[in-house]
Amino acid sequence: MTAVWHVGTVAETRTETRTETGTGRSLLLEVPGWGGNIAGQHVDVRLTAEDGYQAVRSYSLASSGAGQMLQLAVDKLPDGEVSPYLVDDIMPGDQLEIRGPLGGWFIWTPDMTDSVQLIAGGSGVVPLMAMIRSHAAVGSAAPFRLLYSVRQPDDAFFRTELDTPAPGVDVTWLYTRSAPEGWDRPAGRVTAADLAALTFPPSDDPAIFVCGPTGFVEAVASALVGLGHDPGRIKTERFGGK
Amino acid sequence: MATVHRVPGHVDGNALAGPLSEVFDFDVTTASARCDACGATAMLAEAMVYEKPHSFIVRCGSCDAVLMVVLQRADATELDLSGIAWLHVPR
Ligand SMILES: Cc1cc2nc3c(=O)[nH]c(=O)nc-3n(C[C@H](O)[C@H](O)[C@H](O)COP(=O)(O)OP(=O)(O)OC[C@H]3O[C@@H](n4cnc5c(N)ncnc54)[C@H](O)[C@@H]3O)c2cc1C
Ligand SMILES: [Zn+2]
Numbered sequence: 001m002t003a004v005w006h007v008g009t010v011a012e013t014r015t016e017t018r019t020e021t022g023t024g025r026s027l028l029l030e031v032p033g034w035g036g037n038i039a040g041q042h043v044d045v046r047l048t049a050e051d052g053y054q055a056v057r058s059y060s061l062a063s064s065g066a067g068q069m070l071q072l073a074v075d076k077l078p079d080g081e082v083s084p085y086l087v088d089d090i091m092p093g094d095q096l097e098i099r100g101p102l103g104g105w106f107i108w109t110p111d112m113t114d115s116v117q118l119i120a121g122g123s124g125v126v127p128l129m130a131m132i133r134s135h136a137a138v139g140s141a142a143p144f145r146l147l148y149s150v151r152q153p154d155d156a157f158f159r160t161e162l163d164t165p166a167p168g169v170d171v172t173w174l175y176t177r178s179a180p181e182g183w184d185r186p187a188g189r190v191t192a193a194d195l196a197a198l199t200f201p202p203s204d205d206p207a208i209f210v211c212g213p214t215g216f217v218e219a220v221a222s223a224l225v226g227l228g229h230d231p232g233r234i235k236t237e238r239f240g241g242k
Numbered sequence: 243m244a245t246v247h248r249v250p251g252h253v254d255g256n257a258l259a260g261p262l263s264e265v266f267d268f269d270v271t272t273a274s275a276r277c278d279a280c281g282a283t284a285m286l287a288e289a290m291v292y293e294k295p296h297s298f299i300v301r302c303g304s305c306d307a308v309l310m311v312v313l314q315r316a317d318a319t320e321l322d323l324s325g326i327a328w329l330h331v332p333r
């Protein structure tokens with residue numbers, strides 16, 4: 001399974017989120033020799049400075065399937081080492097080393113027919129977006145729901161695509177800092193009551209994928225268990241942070 | 243679910259997929275491990291991972307005991323696997 005390092009060339013960049021707290025950007029990378037990937041997998045990105053210093057970080061893929069064009073989406077952490085470069089500096093034509101595809105546990109494959117509940121915080125939507133796109137690409141009949149928690153309306157990745165989901169995919173938004181005008185629920189962190197109201201109940205026995213900042217993932221996963229979901233049905237991926 | 247108190251900033255075993263692909267011929271995220279300290283068996287993807295410069299400390303999700311330490315040296319990778327009592331690797 002030894003994953004090799006490939007060289008990817010940035011084909012296109014797109015600003016996804018733009019708020020006073022930071023920006024997020026998606027990158028299309030062309031990677032000759034890429035053998036395809038499963039929805040949910042990630043890559044390691046390696047940057048090498050002129051003095052030889054290297055930094056490696058993991059980024060999920062928003063794309064899946066065959067083909068040599070990969071999509072990443074990165075949230076900028078202002079004091080971060082790697083993300084500001086990927087969000088502010090890198091330009092079409094620039095190259096990155098990437099290793100992958102990585103991880104065979106946090107994945108969704110078209111042969112899975114169970115109901116799927118996706119729960120994302122911030123950039124945690126990236127691997128779940130790959131699952132939603134894969135579901136649409138194969139015309140899967142598995143019922144899909146996404147609960148997407150963002151700080152404020154303009155802080156969402158893939159907003160346009162998620163506002164018009166494919167049939168069989170239901171998208172629910174949750175705002176933690178400021179909600180759009182006229183929104184019923186006041187802005188605030190996701191609670192067990194939100195999960196009970198907005199996600200598949202334990203009686204549906206959904207396969208659940210939770211992804212985002214570590215604190216978000218752990219709070220959501222333990223609330224889901226509290227609601228009666230089988231811990232064995234909950235897959236988590238922590239992106240780091242508090 | 244675990245109730246142990248954790249230092250913030252960790253990730254989980256999904257992040258080990260790349261680094262450990264340099265050492266093992268299997269995907270560590272689909273392997274499960276039994277903790278030598280508490281006996282809990284879980285997917286390595288579900289373990290808690292603390293990344294330091296040039297090392298990863300991997301802790302049990304149930305009791306927080308150290309399952310594995312990965313040291314990335316310039317010329318070699320070194321592993322302390324003494325916290326894992328049993329490893330199950332699907333074919
Ligand atoms: C499997 C996996 C997949 C990932 N996929 C994505 C992805 O698709 N998109 C994406 O934007 N990121 C993703 N991440 C997070 C990413 O790997 C980096 O950790 C992130 O970009 C920060 O790197 P940095 O070098 O900018 O910050 P660093 O220099 O590493 O850290 C700067 C500061 O920010 C804190 N910090 C680190 N990570 C986070 C975080 N996630 N949230 C809040 N604070 C943090 C650190 O504790 C530190 O104080 C993923 C992580 C993993 C493990
Ligand atoms: Zn243990």
